[in-house]
C-alpha cells in the first residue's frame with residue numbers, strides 16, 4: 001500500500017506541477033546573484049509622470065513592487081546627493097556633503113566594498129563626472145563632495161571593474177589640457193597599468209573582450225541626453241556585458257545624473273529628455289534581468305528637485321504644455337522606489353532611504369554564507 005501511495009505522490013502530473021512552481025517561488029524569495037541599482041538624481045513622481053506623458057509606455061511600468069522613501073539627511077530635512085547617496089550606498093544617515101563617512105567622520109562601508117568581499121564584479125555608470133556625489137559615495141570616503149581630486153584618487157584605487165562617465169580632468173596632471181587637478185598626478189596613466197582606459201566614442205565602440213575598463217568621455221560632465229555619445233543606455237549595456245562574465249555575479253550602480261540639473265534649471269523639456277533616457281536605460285537592465293532571473297533591479301531617486309508639478313498637457317498628443325516649479329533646489333518629498341526580481345517584495349511600503357543600502361548589503365552578506 002505504502003509503495004503505491006509513494007507512486008501516486010511522485011506521479012508525473014505532480015512532479016511537473018512542482019518543477020513549474022518551485023523556480024518561480026525561488027526567484028521571488030532567493031538572494032539575488034546580480035544587483036543593478038539605478039538612481040534617477042532628482043527624479044520625483046512628477047518627473048516620472050512627465051516622462052510617461054511624452055513617452056507613452058515606460059519600462060518602469062513593468063516593475064510590480066513599489067514603495068516610497070523619506071530622504072532627509074542627518075543634518076537637514078532637505079538632503080543633498082551626497083547624504084542621500086550615502087544612505088543608499090551604506091544604509092546610514094550622514095550630514096549633507098559627506099561622502100560615505102558618518103557625521104563624526106568615520107568611513108561607512110559601501111555596497112561596492114561588500115560586493116568585492118564576496119568576489120562579485122562591480123561597476124559605476126553615470127552621465128556626470130565619475131567624481132560627482134552619487135558615484136563617489138560608492139567608491140570613496142571623504143568629508144566633502146567638493147574634494148574631487150581626492151575622490152578621483154580614491155576611485156582609482158577602488159578596484160571597481162567598470163567605470164563609465166565624465167570627469168577625466170580630475171585624473172590627469174595639471175599640465176595637460178582639460179585638467180582640473182592642481183598637482184602632477186596622472187591617475188589615468190596609473191590606471192592604464194592594470195585596466196583598459198578609453199576616452200572617446202570611437203574607443204568605446206571598438207572595445208573588445210575585457211574584464212575591466214575605465215571610460216572617461218569628458219573633462220567634467222557628459223553632455224545632455226540628446227548629445228552624449230556613448231549614451232547612458234549604451235554604457236549600461238556594455239557594463240552589464242563585461243560584469244556578467246563574473247561567475248559570482250555583480251553589483252552595478254547606474255545614475256541618470258542630469259534629471260537633477262534640469263530640475264535646478266527649472267527646465268521642463270530637459271527633465272523629460274533625461275527621464276526618457278533614464279527609462280531607456282532601465283529597459284536595458286530589464287532585458288538582462290528577464291534573461292537572467294537571479295538579477296534584482298532597484299530604481300529610485302536620491303531626492304526630488306525643483307518642486308516640479310504638471311499643470312496642463314495631453315495624453316493623446318504626448319505633450320506637457322504647462323508646468324511649474326516651487327523653487328530651484330531639492331525638496332523633502334518622498335521619492336518612489338521600484339524593484340524587480342528576487343527580493344523585490346522587500347521594497348514595498350513606506351520606508352527611509354537607508355532601507356535600500358541595508359537591504360542590498362543584507363543580500364550581499366547572505367551571499368557570503
Ligand SMILES: [Zn+2]
Pocket residue numbers: 042081260261264305330
Ligand atoms: Zn541637485
